[in-house]
Amino acid sequence: MSYEEQTRRSFLVRSVLASAGLGLASRICKGADAPQTFISAASLKPGEKLRIGILGCGNRSQAHIQAVNHLAEHMEVAALCDILPEKLEEKKKMVKSGEPRLYTDSTKMLKEADVHAVVVVLPNTLHREGTIASLEAGKHVLCEKPLTLKVADTKAIIDASGRTQRIVQVGTQSRHSPGYAALAQKLREGLIGPVLYGVAQTFRADWVKLYPDPEEDSQKNWRMRQDEGGSVVYEMGIHTIDVFNWFIGDEPVEITCLGGVHNRKLQNRDSWDHAGIVVRYANGALMTYGGNLYSCGGPGPDILFGENATLQLGSRGAGEAIVRKCAYWRPYGKGTGPDKMEAIKLPTSKTDPSTLQYLHFLDAVQGKKPAFPSARDHLPAVLIAQAAQMSLAERRHIKASEVT
Ligand SMILES: NC(=O)c1ccc[n+]([C@@H]2O[C@H](COP(=O)([O-])OP(=O)(O)OC[C@H]3O[C@@H](n4cnc5c(N)ncnc54)[C@H](O)[C@@H]3O)[C@@H](O)[C@H]2O)c1
Missing domain, CATH: 3.30.360.10 (Dihydrodipicolinate Reductase; domain 2)
Incomplete structure (x- = not known):
């Protein structure tokens, strides 16, 4: 297809999609659209805080703990998980909002910890596994960038989000x-x-x-x-x-x-x-x-x-x-x-963007806003x-x- 044909086709596609109210990534991700509007929301009782489990307690988890500390009125770290016990002890000392239970096994954390959401701060190749396991345990997920290294893995996460009716927000804080x-x-x-x-x-x-x-x-x-x-x-x-x-x-x-x-x-x-x-x-x-x-x-x-x-x-x-x-x-x-x-x-x-993304996530898990950026929003970057x-x-x- 020539460049002009491509451009014209793109314009036509855009017009149709714009009138249908569909976003950019949903086109790349044909057949894997998570129905964001039907996501089951976490209902927090008045005064109840959003309870978060952090999966992966290495360098980047510090920014997540600090963000939750800044928003202590609304959320707390209820669980920390890392295969290295020393990381757990190190990060527990930084938590000012919450009394986190410590886990060295993510399956155990997902089964036992009383959390609404899991923040995935694992090495990149474990994002798919950690995110999908958390969704299947009924948790909403904030996952660090890159959501995955491959398009197929991001699509699998989008499918899992739709199947479990839980949201996935991606940790590209610049958004x-x-x-x-x-x-x-x-x-x-x-x-x-x-x-x-x-x-x-x-x-x-x-x-x-x-x-x-x-x-x-x-x-x-x-x-x-x-x-x-x-x-x-x-x-x-x-x-x-x-x-x-x-x-x-x-x-x-x-x-x-x-x-x-x-x-x-x-x-x-x-x-x-x-x-x-x-x-x-x-x-x-x-x-x-x-x-x-x-x-x-x-x-x-x-x-x-x-x-x-x-x-x-x-x-x-x-x-x-x-x-x-x-x-x-x-x-x-x-x-x-x-x-x-x-x-x-x-x-x-x-307020720094890493904390602002948590304010958005808080609204998203309660069904007040769509996750942003969602896995679908992030998909073109992975592509x-x-x-x-x-x-x-x-x-x-x-x-x-x-x-x-
Ligand atoms: N948004 C940003 O600006 C930003 C900045 C830095 C890193 N990141 C992302 O954050 C993620 C983590 O990066 P990092 O620098 O913290 O890496 P890191 O290696 O310091 O931390 C990863 C932690 O995961 C733990 N871990 C590994 N396998 C595990 C398992 N199966 N179960 C539980 N814990 C396990 C490791 O022991 C380690 O402590 C990466 O995806 C990275 O791209 C994002």
Whole structure:
């Protein structure tokens, strides 16, 4: 299908879907639509707190415990589970809301602990298993990003959510940045016209801690293995890619990627420390993503080029974004107006996005709002990351329809 045919088809599909009220990811996820509106809600009695079990008590669990501590009026940590007892003791000391029971076996926790919801903070390859087991035990789930490494696993979670009538929210906290939420809305309202091109990046240093004992290092540093960690793309890129999918507002149709391991001075990893991805969306928009884990920051802001203007994003829409309109955007050389820069103020919050995602989750488990981002919202980001892996392995462009 030519690019023009593809674009026209996409427009027609979008019109039909828009009138049917269906979102982007439900198209990619045909046949696996969880009926969010029929999800059975947790009914909390007046004054009752949402009881949470945390599955996986490593580094990231600290942010989850802190978020629950901030919202102590509404929720508490009622259970902690990790195969390593020392992690349980360490994290228990951080809990200020709740008296958590400790488990080294997740099956036991799911059977015995009196919790409404489970927060899955396990290594990436265990997200599917941990999430589905929690749903089947009747718990709502907040699962860390990436929801899974593969599209098929995300679809299995969506199916399980529908089957068990429990919600799944994904821990891409950037979706809860008030600045980004405002920008997503403004983009839908035509802030820069249709988005034609996005430039997204995550250049930063790695945070790995090496252990002298090779066995301990291998157990704890799962992120260093490509098939478990999934590389800079799943570790960092997935946040930005997820947000750009939201901003661009259409489905990815073609993906290509180059990457690998550059910097062997840092550690012995086979998980890529750098990658460059190009994504074509059904509406014709192009996105380039670049990232590495051996630098001290990227060269500039993420950018969205629209038909009418350019948008420079601050970090998570912090405070302001810049809309830039240039004379040369006018067709056929008509007009030579000045390059206009306008800073637009965006809402901010003293509450960090990792905590804001819990406020949303609290409403979602009670049936007041749909989960956000849901597994379906996150699916295109998983698709792009998986397609990037395929592209690099097979040295070719990958069509979204090939990624199953
Ligand atoms: N949203 C974010 O910004 C963000 C930031 C960092 C990490 N993460 C994600 O959080 C997840 C966890 O990352 P981390 O850095 O905390 O990893 P980690 O290795 O520090 O923690 C994982 C924990 O799970 C435990 N575990 C392993 N198998 C288990 C099992 N079967 N049952 C119970 N516990 C088990 C491990 O012992 C470990 O303590 C990953 O998916 C990662 O991508 C998200």
